[in-house]
Amino acid sequence: MSAKCFDKILIANRGEIACRVIRTARKMGIRTVAVYSDADQGALHVEMADEAVHIGGAPSRDSYLVYQKVIDAALKTGAQAIHPGYGFLSENPRFCEACRDNSIVFIGPPVAAIEAMGSKSAAKQIMEAAGVPLVPGYHGNDQDRDVLKSAADDIGYPVLLKAVAGGGGKGMRQVWSSGEFDEALAAARREAMNGFGNDDMLVEKYLTQPRHVEIQVFFDGHDNGVYLFERDCSVQRRHQKVIEEAPAPGMTEALRAAMGEAALRAARAINYEGAGTVEFLLDNDGSFYFMEMNTRLQVEHPVTEMITGRDLVEWQLRVAAGEILPATQDELTITGHAFEARIYAEDPDNDFLPVTGILSFLEPPEPSAHVRVDTGVLQGDEVSVYYDPMIAKLIVWDENRDKALQRLTRALREYRISGMTTNLDFLYNLANSAAFRAADLDTGLIEKHHGQIFHNTQGELEQEVPLAALYLILAQERVAQRARAPSGDANSPWFDASAWRLNETNVQHFELAIHDHHYPVSVEHIDSADDARYRIGFSDKTLLAQGNLKDGELRANLDGYQLRASVAEHEGSFSLYTQDSAVSFRLVTPDRGNVNDGGLGGGLTAPMNGTLVTLLVEAGSPVKAGDALLVMEAMKMEHTIRAPSDGSVLAFYYQAGDLVDGGAALLDFEVSEP
Incomplete structure (x- = not known):
């Protein structure tokens, strides 16, 4: 067929x-x-x-x-x-x-194979019988809280709670001590029920420095099976993958064969057909343990396609139509190295919470034999609260890891997105971090190297201030030039944008916000026979600047240092892209005294658009700092709102199931008297 x-x-x-x-x-x-x-x-x-x-x-x-x-x-x-x-x-x-x-x-695979791997606890039992190594843990059917807690105590903390029907990091919680168990179990069960309709849990020993390495397998209906090598998916946030690569750095041929053969045994144990992925935890001593098998194509399958030259979707269609596999194990080889970066509408500076909005400007890098972009959105589309916030997958390939990593960082620099907060800046800094470049990978990389990856301190952002200020001044002058072009009096002072003052220096004062940091800036226009020059002052620094602006491209000279940048504008906010970074900035609107100083009082606000899942305390209840008050969910992710200090919840403004806009007051909170 x-x-x-x-x-x-x-x-x-x-x-x-x-x-x-x-x-x-x-x-x-x-x-x-x-x-x-x-x-x-x-x-x-x-x-x-x-x-x-x-x-x-x-x-x-x-x-x-x-x-x-x-x-x-x-x-x-x-x-x-x-x-x-x-x-x-x-x-x-x-x-x-x-x-x-x-x-x-x-x-896809047969019903029996999906059912066998659909329960993580049942899957562990099948894998054990097939001789696939397992992480120590509890995989039983008794789901009583005391049984699960006793198992966790016996295994020893830290442990990992995992939904038996879960995947993609949903229904999963790390538990570092006995005192955290009950809250983590409740949250994991709630998320699992919402995501999968099943809140059964398994408990596993949590390895503190593991790598997440998975094997792509493929079987046809004629008892032929192959593995298409491995992917390293260790770099994660919220138990979800961020950057994947293939092949896994440091992989030996012997270890690759051992993991590949174990993956094939796992698939054969359930009479598998089609594309599947067997996920392993790889310890630093070379030991590996079965985690789960995904009975479908994986999000990160493009990196496997790039290093093998095989179209896995075409393989799926051919196998489903009854054909034999297009290649044998001996015919499969690895060529070069590939990375995939997942581009999300999310705020890395706010615990990677998803965001919504309109993709007002969207310009991916130019596709080529080295660069591929898989996406389902176009400029002007909305990223809504209803679905996963992924915008695109950026995939790059080259002949070795170092060259592929250069491709990745260059493509991330060239990616242009405006209209909402994304993780592009984070991905660029992550890919350039010393640990990632050295392939010092494990699932805790982001947490361990947080300071190196999150370049968002006030001092680090100051280098962007003069560029942003220069852009605003040049854009203002461009508007003035266009306005006076049709005028009969091109020298009219009404078309002057140099902040001219009688008997005063031509200085403009404004305040820039870059991320959460504010910078008062002064820009003095200096007359010149050649190009206009500006003296830009900020943070006790002063420099001379020149530049020109054309179609959003800024060419700047800052105290003799020449560089290029591009800027995308959206409804009063801007995205500034340089060779090394991308930052968002805006002009701070002066406070004219119209804002209600009372604000929200002791209220707490929604961190994103989403659904209120559950209230965890009663109105009027006294709480301690850090106590969980309510849970919100957006784009398949839960976020717990906690008490900022000791106090009392006076009232909730929403109930479970309500849709809530980001920034809306959720509750009225009264701080306890010291």
């Missing part, structure tokens, strides 16, 4: 993975059907597909997670197969069964 027997397939997903599948299907001559929610009516995957079917409201529980609507869309359009992508229904055995019952090919 040839893959071309699929005349038409439906993609039961959205975003970049839906676009990725559509591109491959088009290359193979297969027509595609997209499904979309209210929020995705004009989305890129809808525009790209040959057909599209509306399946419900914006919340995924009303659309992408309702598998009968997806099945109905396939039947309506005559699609013979469904590609589930990742997330949503990709590992839902009931959906897989529904496809089978309706004579639709599910492009």
Whole structure:
């Protein structure tokens, strides 16, 4: 049976993975059907597909997670197969069964394989029988709190609580001491129930310096299986991957073979078919332990494609159509090195909380044989509260790790996004950090090297102040030039932008905000026979500046140092891109005395747009500093609001299930008298 027997397939997903599948299907001559929610009516995957079917409201529980609507869309359009992508229904055995019952090919593994790996505790038992090494832990069915707590005490802290049906860092909590157990268990169970409809937990020993290394496996329906080598996914925040790379640095051929063979044993133990990933923890002594198996294509699959030259989505389609694997193990080789950086709408300076907004300016680096961008959004699209905040995946390749890393940092410099806070600056600083460059990797890298990665102190940001000030002055003069161009009196003082004053120096004063730091700035216009010059003063520093501005590109001379930068503007805020960094800045509006000084009193505000999940204390209750007060959820992530000090909660302004805007007051809090 040839893959071309699929005349038409439906993609039961959205975003970049839906676009990725559509591109491959088009290359193979297969027509595609997209499904979309209210929020995705004009989305890129809808525009790209040959057909599209509306399946419900914006919340995924009303659309992408309702598998009968997806099945109905396939039947309506005559699609013979469904590609589930990742997330949503990709590992839902009931959906897989529904496809089978309706004579639709599910492009993925059999139901039994999904069920076997769908429970982390059951998966551990299967892996143990297959001779795959396991991390010490409790994987039993008894979910009583005392049983789980006793297991954690016996294993020894730190331990890791993991949802048995989980994935992607959801329903997972580190527990460092016995006193933290109950709160962590409640939070993990709540997140697991919201994300997977199952709050069962397993308890594992938490390794303090492990690497997260995973093996890509592929099986067909003819008992052929291969592993396409490994990916290092150690660099994580909130248990979610940030930058992945392949092959894993420092991997020996012997260790690669041992992990690859263990991954194949794991897949064979459940009669696997299709693309899958076996995830391991790799200790610094070379020991490795099974974590879980993802019975789907992984977000980070492009780095494997880049080093092997194989299209894994095409492999999925061919295997699902009954073909044998396109290559044997002996035919697979590693060429070069690849990185993938996940670009998110999130605020790294605020615990990586997701953000929402409009992508007012979006300009990815130019694609080439070395640079690839997988995305599902276009300029002008909205990043909403309903779905994962990923904007794109930036993938680069070169002949070795050092050269690939140079490609990555250059591409991150060239990426332009405005309209919302993103992690681009963070990714650039992370990729340039000494630990990452030296491949000194483990899952705690970001926490251990926090100061080196987060270049956001006031002193570090001061180098951007004169560039930002020069840009604002030049932009102001450009506006004045355009205004006086059609005027009959080009020398009219009304078109002068040099802050001219009678018998006074031409000085402008304003305040710049870069990240959370404020800088009072003075700019004096100095007459010159050649280019205009400016004396810029800030933070007890003064320098002479010259420059010109064209189409958002700034060429500057600061005390003889020449450099280039580019600036994107959006509704009064700006993004400044230099060779080494990207920062956001804005002009601070002077306080004219109209703001209510009372503010919110003792209230606490929502850190992001989201849904209030649960209230953890009663109104009127006394609390201690650090006590958890309520939990909010946005874009699949939970955030706990804690008491800033000892005091009392006087009132809650929202209840569980309410949608809350970022910045809204959540509760009224009264600080205890000292």
